[in-house]
Amino acid sequence: METTGIIRRIDDLGRIVIPREYRKLHGIDLGDPMEITALPGGDIIIKKVDTKGELIKNANKVAGAAAEEIRGTLLVCDFDGWVAGFGERKNEFIGKELTKWAEKLLKDRDSYLSGGEREGELIGASPDLFVAMVPAVSGGDCFGGLCIVSEKEISREEIALLKICAKIIGEYMQKF
Numbered sequence: 046m047e048t049t050g051i052i053r054r055i056d057d058l059g060r061i062v063i064p065r066e067y068r069k070l071h072g073i074d075l076g077d078p079m080e081i082t083a084l085p086g087g088d089i090i091i092k093k094v095d096t097k098g099e100l101i102k103n104a105n106k107v108a109g110a111a112a113e114e115i116r117g118t119l120l121v122c123d124f125d126g127w128v129a130g131f132g133e134r135k136n137e138f139i140g141k142e143l144t145k146w147a148e149k150l151l152k153d154r155d156s157y158l159s160g161g162e163r164e165g166e167l168i169g170a171s172p173d174l175f176v177a178m179v180p181a182v183s184g185g186d187c188f189g190g191l192c193i194v195s196e197k198e199i200s201r202e203e204i205a206l207l208k209i210c211a212k213i214i215g216e217y218m219q220k221f
Contacts, residue, residue: 063091076186096218097123100181100189103217104129108191111210115203117175117195120168121214124151124189134194137170144169147178147190154180154187156208159199168194175199179207183215 051064063073071093073079078094104121109131112119118132120139127138143151146167150157156179157167165172177199178192191211193199 096188097125097128100214100218101129103214104191107210107213107217111206114206115193115195116197117193117199117203119207119210120192120194122147122151122190122192124148128189132194138168138194141169147192150178151180151187151190154182154185156180158204159193168192170194177204177207179204179211181211181215181218183212183219186215186219188215188218 051067053061053064055061067073073093078096080090080092080094082090082092084090100121100123108119108121108129112131115132118130118134118138120127120131120135121129122143124143126140126142130136130139144167149155150167157164157177158179159175159177163172164176165174167176167178168174170176173196175195175198176192178190180190181188191207191214193203193207195203
């Protein structure tokens with residue numbers, strides 16, 4: 046039988062390694078969800094699951110409802126950038142990449158709860174803005190994050206609502 050790709054053996058735990066070249070070519074990172082499908086002819090297809098669409102759908106349900114109770118703009122991000130938003134300033138952010146600081150918060154599953162001197166740096170905006178950011182985490186996996194951007198100080202109640210929304214979205218995303 047002639048092959049057209051890289052051959053890998055299955056180990057004693059049933060695992061197979063996807064070659065680095067293929068992971069790099071297709072943007073597959075550690076922890077990315079993969080769908081495995083077995084076809085009737087014996088072929089097995091492994092493909093990366095696009096979670097961005099599901100994150101946006103869940104954000105529209107959960108964060109969309111919560112945004113009415115927040116005095117600023119509520120933003121939703123995945124690891125690549127800002128994917129959804131609610132409020133006056135949303136168009137300033139949607140489609141833009143995350144700052145290195147925001148990426149680090151997500152990777153570390155850490156929150157920034159407002160009140161520092163460099164808040165604008167977190168989102169790449171004016172330092173006069175107040176910002177709070179919380180990761181959407183479930184089962185140890187981070188699926189993105191939620192952020193409030195406001196010209197007024199962010200209240201404890203708004204931060205609590207942000208945390209609840211992030212937790213709910215994380216739970217919805219857990220199936221991935």
